[in-house]
Amino acid sequence: GEDVEQSLFLSVREGDSSVINCTYTDSSSTYLYWYKQEPGAGLQLLTYIFSNMDMKQDQRLTVLLNKKDKHLSLRIADTQTGDSAIYFCAENPPYNTDKLIFGTGTRLQVFP
Amino acid sequence: DADVTQTPRNRITKTGKRIMLECSQTKGHDRMYWYRQDPGLGLRLIYYSFDVKDINKGEISDGYSVSRQAQAKFSLSLESAIPNQTALYFCATEEGQGSTGELFFGEGSRLTVL
Numbered sequence: 456g457e458d459v460e461q462s463l464f465l466s467v468r469e470g471d472s473s474v475i476n477c478t479y480t481d482s483s484s485t486y487l488y489w490y491k492q493e494p495g496a497g498l499q500l501l502t503y504i505f506s507n508m509d510m511k512q513d514q515r516l517t518v519l520l521n522k523k524d525k526h527l528s529l530r531i532a533d534t535q536t537g538d539s540a541i542y543f544c545a546e547n548p549p550y551n552t553d554k555l556i557f558g559t560g561t562r563l564q565v566f567p
Numbered sequence: 568d569a570d571v572t573q574t575p576r577n578r579i580t581k582t583g584k585r586i587m588l589e590c591s592q593t594k595g596h597d598r599m600y601w602y603r604q605d606p607g608l609g610l611r612l613i614y615y616s617f618d619v620k621d622i623n624k625g626e627i628s629d630g631y632s633v634s635r636q637a638q639a640k641f642s643l644s645l646e647s648a649i650p651n652q653t654a655l656y657f658c659a660t661e662e663g664q665g666s667t668g669e670l671f672f673g674e675g676s677r678l679t680v681l
Contacts, residue, residue, distance in 0.1 A: 463607060486668055497571070497657055497672030543609060547668045555670060559609040
């Protein structure tokens with residue numbers, strides 16, 4: 456497909472792990488990104504992964520990249536209420552002169 | 568103070584009115600972007616500029632225009648607003664060539680067209 460796809464909603468219990476999935480469009484994208492949007496705010500870069508990597512870990516965050524399937528995931532360990540936000544994946548395909556293409560966003564709700 | 572500032576933060580207007588949304592940045596970045604966010608549709612690119620003399624259409628430019636008055640300022644205009652332009656609008660900056668492509672966003676301008 457032509458769109459960067461994400462599921463719209465995810466609900467998890469505090470302390471559990473969250474996994475947010477994304478299917479992107481172009482296997483030649485150099486970087487893949489995860490942005491976080493907290494309520495009433497703009498997007499902020501959470502983490503990114505270079506396309507020659509399979510995995511990147513940063514404290515509670517783990518990014519997994521499967522280039523063959525064009526699949527990107529973000530795992531948040533020990534999910535907290537402050538993690539409640541919308542998470543966007545994004546890619547920068549060369550055909551788009553390196554401008555980012557964003558997914559639809561996944562709204563993560565963390566309940567106690 | 569925010570590095571990327573958008574004004575106004577909220578605006579309600581009527582169909583047919585001209586609206587300007589302004590964006591200014593203190594990051595010294597060359598590249599600036601305007602996106603709109605709609606529920607379930609993510610962010611869609613309206614216009615972008617890689618430098619003061621450069622203006623480019625994004626995927627949904629119809630009904631919008633922009634002006635890059637200086638490196639630090641990029642404004643978005645709706646010449647004759649219509650209800651389906653009701654959305655949350657974001658300005659973003661990027662360092663430019665050689666960067667990792669990270670975008671820095673303003674806090675958004677919520678526009679309602681009645």
